[in-house]
Amino acid sequence: MAAKRSGAQGKRSQRMGVEPPPQPNSEPALSLDRIVLTAVELLDAQGVDGLTMRRLADRLGSGVMSLYWHVDNKESVFDLALDSVLGYRGSPQIVGAQDWRTEIIDMLEDWRASMLRHPWSVSLLSSRALGPNILSRLELLGKTLSRAGVADADLNVAIWSLWNYLMGATITRTSFDLSGGDRAASQPRAGEPYPTIERSRLLCDDDWIGIFRKGLDALLVGLAPSQNRSLK
Amino acid sequence: MAAKRSGAQGKRSQRMGVEPPPQPNSEPALSLDRIVLTAVELLDAQGVDGLTMRRLADRLGSGVMSLYWHVDNKESVFDLALDSVLGYRGSPQIVGAQDWRTEIIDMLEDWRASMLRHPWSVSLLSSRALGPNILSRLELLGKTLSRAGVADADLNVAIWSLWNYLMGATITRTSFDLSGGDRAASQPRAGEPYPTIERSRLLCDDDWIGIFRKGLDALLVGLAPSQNRSLK
DNA sequence: ATAATGACTCGTATAGCGTACGAGTCAATC
DNA sequence: GATTGACTCGTACGCTATACGAGTCATTAT
Known part of the structure; x- marks a missing residue:
């Protein structure tokens, strides 16, 4: 009988040394990497509901059940695809020379951009466990905040607040992108009892990145000690 | 042939005056209200995936296809259930006498509590159109911020930032509640390269409401003008 | 050389899903 | 008495994830 591990991965990776014949024509043989990569392609193209095992x-040129040798179930395909998309190579060489504030902002903007590049990742991230890439980002965030002078007692509040803000902003961005038509249509309705919303054209404002930056700035003002706020 | 409207609702509501016989025993006859109410029950009990038309x-004691007379499709069941759960009756009589700050905090905490009472609503809210109940809350938020001295030019940033923070916090809260076991298990792993996270026990901290309040406070500090911040 | 093992593929089958279609029931109206 | 429209629901279709078990093939053991 077959072995079929239950952990995360690593079934055919120990076949080191001799690789199987490169299969001159046709498909290049199934592998976890190829599955994950193709899953990301499919998710990018068709969205969360578009990914079916069939x-x-x-796309892989294989039978459906062959996937289940490399992967536990569909959920784990989501997990693997999500993790593969959220890696952060940062700017570690230049890091340290930078202001902590711009460092945090850079990292969070990169995070946001990564998720927007793969909109399905946002909804998945909020319902799945934290992978190593995510934990690394959180670690970097905590370290930078600590270096910026945030007391240990306030660290969790600061990290979670930034996390919450980032997640909310990104989710809102993607979901309003989808239903954009309705939003624009629902805004300028006169006679409705939403004068403030209409006046500020809240639902028409599409300067997403500008709003994101300004709100992030405000949050950092409230979270970090007032020191260290001289030059911008 | 039957009519079967396509709008939002209102198919049997025009049967005014004479109600159908109260059906002495058995089931009390299908109606949109009953469908929505039962859908909320089912969602509360079984979650998003637990709601199937069958x-x-x-639960309603009816045939599956009978639902489709009252409802366009499954998506609209979600929409109706969501809207029915997010109403805000506020504290309008006492309002105005209160500090704008506590007024905003009260409203947002109530919002959070409403969503946590029906955890499925969080994930739905971030992927569906804004219903009237939600718009009313946004209107109230904008009005209060305006009254607090936020300039019109900064109003959208303030509203969206609070929205983002609220959504992120609530989503995070519910999703970490689900996978709580994994989270506690993944935290104290020694030897892993997340010293800051481990030190602050970020993933073990379960003072959700405390973190929510403190982060909200920080955000308001950054968003609102520095005036008006004397007594707490 | 033969046998055995383990890695891997995949056809078939099951149970569940949303919903299109069309036939049926029943009260009110013409 | 006939017609209409509101409403119910059985059946069927095409889709889903995946359990099960049989089959292929290269490597290793004997």
């Missing part, structure tokens, strides 16, 4: 197998 | 019909 379609995934079709 | 189960809903079973």
